[in-house]
Amino acid sequence: MTMQRELGATGLRVNAIGLGGMPLSISGRPAEQQAFAVIEAFVEGGGNFIDTANVYCLDDDDLGHNERLIQQALDQVGATGSVIVATKGGLRRPGGAWITDGSPDWLRQSCEASLKALKTDRIELYQLHAVDPKVDFRRSLEALVALKEEGKIRHLGLSNVSQAQLEQALNFTPIVSVQNRCNIYDPRDVRNGMIEFCRTRQVTYIPYSPVGGHHGHHQLAQDPLIRQLATKYQVSPHRVALAWLLQKGEHVLPIPGASQVASIQDSLRAVESTLDTEDIATLDQLPGR
Numbered sequence: 001m002t003m004q005r006e007l008g009a010t011g012l013r014v015n016a017i018g019l020g021g022m023p024l025s026i027s028g029r030p031a032e033q034q035a036f037a038v039i040e041a042f043v044e045g046g047g048n049f050i051d052t053a054n055v056y057c058l059d060d061d062d063l064g065h066n067e068r069l070i071q072q073a074l075d076q077v078g079a080t081g082s083v084i085v086a087t088k089g090g091l092r093r094p095g096g097a098w099i100t101d102g103s104p105d106w107l108r109q110s111c112e113a114s115l116k117a118l119k120t121d122r123i124e125l126y127q128l129h130a131v132d133p134k135v136d137f138r139r140s141l142e143a144l145v146a147l148k149e150e151g152k153i154r155h156l157g158l159s160n161v162s163q164a165q166l167e168q169a170l171n172f173t174p175i176v177s178v179q180n181r182c183n184i185y186d187p188r189d190v191r192n193g194m195i196e197f198c199r200t201r202q203v204t205y206i207p208y209s210p211v212g213g214h215h216g217h218h219q220l221a222q223d224p225l226i227r228q229l230a231t232k233y234q235v236s237p238h239r240v241a242l243a244w245l246l247q248k249g250e251h252v253l254p255i256p257g258a259s260q261v262a263s264i265q266d267s268l269r270a271v272e273s274t275l276d277t278e279d280i281a282t283l284d285q286l287p288g289r
């Protein structure tokens with residue numbers, strides 16, 4: 001069974017379940033061969049949208065780790081060009097910390113390093129990782145638009161933004177996607193209207209940490225309600241969480257992370273389940289974190 005999502009109104013269509021690359025490159029990352037196997041399993045399972053960032057790495061000395069890994073893995077399986085690799089700029093990792101830097105200089109430097117790491121002339125989707133409170137948002141956007149005009153970026157996306165920031169950006173330049181944290185335990189963007197707003201503006205909504213996050217996902221398997229629904233639909237608890245997101249709209253493109261082949265193989269099958277309306281309503285009412 002296939003289910004697709006269009007990126008914004010670009011005509012670019014991808015499988016409705018993407019792969020989040022972060023667990024393959026941050027602290028606790030798997031051996032390289034296992035990371036390759038995860039990416040290969042994703043592509044073999046029909047996946048063709050991978051989310052990464054220059055900062056999916058250990059620290060500033062390791063920037064681009066995840067991008068290089070993905071590029072090598074896709075090259076190895078002959079899938080370069082048939083998979084959209086969406087990356088991001090706007091953070092730094094000094095000593096392993098995560099800090100924002102949305103300055104025009106850093107965005108340019110990051111984008112150019114990402115082009116090299118991904119061995120490409122143009123990044124299909126480049127996302128501002130987060131709005132930097134120290135930099136006028138407009139200046140960060142202008143820097144990204146300049147890179148787009150130079151042909152280094154095809155489409156622009158935003159991450160970790162409010163609806164007001166998205167509206168401000170849309171008034172300035174086309175934005176095809178928003179990537180914010182969203183899962184059954186953190187449904188803020190379901191409740192505050194952000195997902196619906198994205199739909200009306202033809203902006204693809206990319207929920208990150210869709211099964212609860214790098215560590216938080218373990219909660220799913222212990223949650224009595226999720227376990228009950230998993231039994232009812234004969235799927236894993238993770239697939240219940242992903243099916244709930246997929247049913248939030250045809251513009252919703254979850255990007256579950258994985259460091260094990262079995263995890264991404266299971267996540268890709270989330271498109272096979274349709275949750276009943278009353279089960280969706282029950283999940284909608286779960287207390288947020």
Ligand SMILES: NC(=O)c1ccc[n+]([C@@H]2O[C@H](COP(=O)([O-])OP(=O)(O)OC[C@H]3O[C@@H](n4cnc5c(N)ncnc54)[C@H](OP(=O)(O)O)[C@@H]3O)[C@@H](O)[C@H]2O)c1
Binds near residue numbers: 180211257
């Ligand atoms: N824009 C941002 O600021 C931001 C922030 C965080 C994340 N992200 C992006 O969003 C992606 C996803 O978020 P995330 O990795 O934090 O959290 P997540 O996708 O909610 O959880 C990832 C973990 O859940 C487990 N998992 C996923 N699907 C599973 C399944 N079907 N069965 C069993 N286990 C499963 C994996 O375990 P195993 O490791 O055991 O396979 C994986 O490590 C990231 O990889 C990254 O690309 C973006």
